Amino acid sequence: MSSSSTPGPGLRYPSNKKTIYDRNLNRTKNAELSRAAFAYLFIEMISYAQRGAKDVGDLEQRLNNQGYPLGVRLLDLLLTRSANPLSSIRPTRILPLLQFIAQQLYRHLFGRPADALERSGSDAAQYMIFDNEPMVNTYISLPRELSSLNCAAFVAGIIEGVCDGAGFPTEGVSAHSVGEQEAEAAGAEGKKGAAMWPGKTVFLIKFKKEVLEREEILARGTSG
Amino acid sequence: MVVFALFIISKSGGLIYNREFHTGLNKLSSNDLLMVAGSFHGMHEITKQLCPNPPPPTIPSNTAPTPFAARATGLEVLETSQFRMQCFQTLTGVKFLLFTEPQQPNIDTILKKIYELYADFVMKNPFYTVEMPVRCEKFDRGLDGFVKVRG
Numbered sequence: 424m425s426s427s428s429t430p431g432p433g434l435r436y437p438s439n440k441k442t443i444y445d446r447n448l449n450r451t452k453n454a455e456l457s458r459a460a461f462a463y464l465f466i467e468m469i470s471y472a473q474r475g476a477k478d479v480g481d482l483e484q485r486l487n488n489q490g491y492p493l494g495v496r497l498l499d500l501l502l503t504r505s506a507n508p509l510s511s512i513r514p515t516r517i518l519p520l521l522q523f524i525a526q527q528l529y530r531h532l533f534g535r536p537a538d539a540l541e542r543s544g545s546d547a548a549q550y551m552i553f554d555n556e557p558m559v560n561t562y563i564s565l566p567r568e569l570s571s572l573n574c575a576a577f578v579a580g581i582i583e584g585v586c587d588g589a590g591f592p593t594e595g596v597s598a599h600s601v602g603e604q605e606a607e608a609a610g611a612e613g614k615k616g617a618a619m620w621p622g623k624t625v626f627l628i629k630f631k632k633e634v635l636e637r638e639e640i641l642a643r644g645t646s647g
Numbered sequence: 648m649v650v651f652a653l654f655i656i657s658k659s660g661g662l663i664y665n666r667e668f669h670t671g672l673n674k675l676s677s678n679d680l681l682m683v684a685g686s687f688h689g690m691h692e693i694t695k696q697l698c699p700n701p702p703p704p705t706i707p708s709n710t711a712p713t714p715f716a717a718r719a720t721g722l723e724v725l726e727t728s729q730f731r732m733q734c735f736q737t738l739t740g741v742k743f744l745l746f747t748e749p750q751q752p753n754i755d756t757i758l759k760k761i762y763e764l765y766a767d768f769v770m771k772n773p774f775y776t777v778e779m780p781v782r783c784e785k786f787d788r789g790l791d792g793f794v795k796v797r798g
Contacts, residue, residue: 462771469773562771564783569774621788 444503455534462562469574479572483597487580494584501527513589517550517630517638520589524582525552532581533558543627548594548635550628552582555620557598573598575624582626594629601625650794651730651746653761654680657778658740660688664781668794672730672746684744687722691734691742695721737762757794764789 472485498513505511505527514520525537543549557575565572575598583596602623651672655664662684675683696719725732726749735743735758743758743765768786769775775783 459771466771466773562767562785564768564772564774564785566774566782574773 444500446504458558458561465559465574465577468577479569482572483576486574486576487583487596490577490580490582491584491587494581494586495588496584497528497531497581498585498588501531515590516641517591517634520586520591521550521552521628524585528581528585532578546629548630548632550630552626552628554578554624554626556622557624560622560624573600573624575626579626582628586628586630591634592631593634594631596626596628599625599627649748650751650757651748653746653790653794654684654742654744655765655781656684656688656742656744659778660685661778663779666787666790668790687734687744688742691721691736695719733758735759735762741765760793761790764793 468489469486472482472489476482476485501523502511502513514523521540525540529535529537537552538555539551539553541551541553543551554575557578559575559577560573563574579596579598583593586593586596600623602621605620605623649669649671651669652665652667654662657663662681665680720736721734723734725734728749730746731749731751731754733745733747733754735745735755737743743761745754745758745761747754764786768783768789769781772783772785775781
């Protein structure tokens with residue numbers, strides 16, 4: 424083992440946080456990527472997923488699978504990069520995990536936090552993250568025969584990867600469009616501006632039973 | 648100021664999009680619309696042949712050469728007492744026809760903005776096939792938002 428003053432062969436690891444793990448490769452002041460470039464790349468990802476997909480569900484699953492490895496890696500990357508050493512421990516409870524997704528992960532990916540975070544009223548294992556206007560869907564208009572598709576399934580895959588990577592196995596994370604339902608509901612109540620967010624999407628996260636059991640034990644531990 | 652309608656004609660002369668914003672033009676059957684588009688396309692092609700050779704472009708020596716040869720633009724404006732039709736052709740050969748009132752100002756900017764919307768919501772849509780009729784909800788919405796607000 425060589426000491427830090429005499430770097431030996433192998434990986435050199437600067438202590439002043441200048442590796443690619445600590446900062447983006449693009450270090451300009453506002454490190455932004457071209458939205459158009461992403462849009463064209465995403466087109467190709469969708470047509471790749473469409474090749475051989477049996478139906479809409481299958482297509483969404485394929486998009487989900489494309490996002491999953493991204494999520495697993497992003498979890499580690501964002502935790503390594505966080506400036507506060509206390510927050511670089513992976514989330515161990517459900518709420519901090521969801522906060523991490525809705526805040527840090529969303530900020531890293533889309534430059535803004537998610538729009539809302541809710542727990543399902545009917546199913547305690549289900550949580551919902553709302554996005555009023557998913558960036559990945561900015562330019563996408565669905566044809567009639569695929570109207571039930573939501574391409575944000577890719578983002579759902581990323582979220583699933585983060586949950587799995589943090590040790591919160593899920594039954595699956597899925598993306599659903601709720602803009603129209605909401606417009607209908609608002610229309611029924613006679614409100615104006617019904618289609619305020621026509622592309623509103625909800626990410627449904629359903630955790631596995633053992634996650635909830637652990638959560639309960641942890642909750643007992645802190646309260647008692 | 649009134650913008651009546653927008654046609655988009657594909658590279659091969661097919662009408663791939665038509666949209667009426669304000670009433671004012673007589674309604675044509677879809678067959679007639681296709682014919683208008685087709686004839687205009689043909690006329691546009693011929694007028695391109697007709698005009699004299701454009702002068703070679705003067706490119707500053709420090710820029711990269713452009714892959715697009717200088718081309719004659721062909722027919723650009725048709726004007727009647729009731730309306731004015733402006734044509735804008737993109738580098739890839741798609742034509743946008745905008746029907747407006749004869750006094751409408753800034754048609755160039757409107758067409759440029761429409762081209763931008765087309766590039767965003769039609770060309771970046773994974774479910775659109777080139778040369779096929781445009782059925783993109785977000786493009787419609789973007790046009791409405793832009794043209795009607797100005798109108």
